[in-house]
Amino acid sequence: MLNNTLKSSMKKLMKIKILLITLICFTAGISAALFLNDTSSTKPKVLIGGPFSLMAHTGERVSEKDFKGKLTLMYFGYSHCPDVCPGDLQVMANALDELGSKVQNINAVFVSIDPERDTAETLGNYLDYFHKKIVGLTGTKQEIQKIAKAYRIYYARVEAPDSGVKYLMNHSAITYLMDKNGSYLTHFNHGTDPKQMVARISKYL
DSSP, rough: HHHHHHHHHHHHHHHHHHHHHHHOOOOOHHHHHHOOOOEEEESOOOOOOOOOOOEEETEEEEGGGGGGSEEEEEEEEETTTTTTTHHHHHHHHHHHHGGGGGGGGGEEEESSSSSSOOOOHHHHHTTTOTTTTTTEEEEEEHHHHHHHHHHHOOOOEOTTTTTTEEEHHHHHHHHEOOOTTSSSSEETTTTOOHHHHHHOOOOOO
């Protein structure tokens, strides 16, 4: 009983830690990006996003160019995530279903921050549980570091020898909405209601 209570408390502390890290890192990233705005415009340009080349779960090599022409929902996580990633992916999946016929104008992307375990095949099997429209992306450690930096994503390996999975990954729990050219439009925090997500996405369709 005590062990179960302790495990439950540790899970809650981990969730709080992840949310705090997400808020701090994302706020810092946004603040830095706002200072690096386009001086030719009076409206600051948030510098989140950029070019990348990664492996899709289908086995094909893709880049940011393959997602242009549609709005893109993008989430960074990993398949061994115990609760945060599954929760956010389910929200994304529910929002995609709620969009109805409008979903054809949306890309949905899941970028792994754990390339050591997340092969293309692993991601394909994992994403089958959520939505057929979500494309999983993985790559080398260097490629993941590059895209994470471009999208202001924090992640770090945390050893967990007693968990049965060797290690966990602390990471930002943010879903981005990018425009048809791959530029930042808005974001959704962990636990956002799918209907709220749909309402905000619909403003840009």
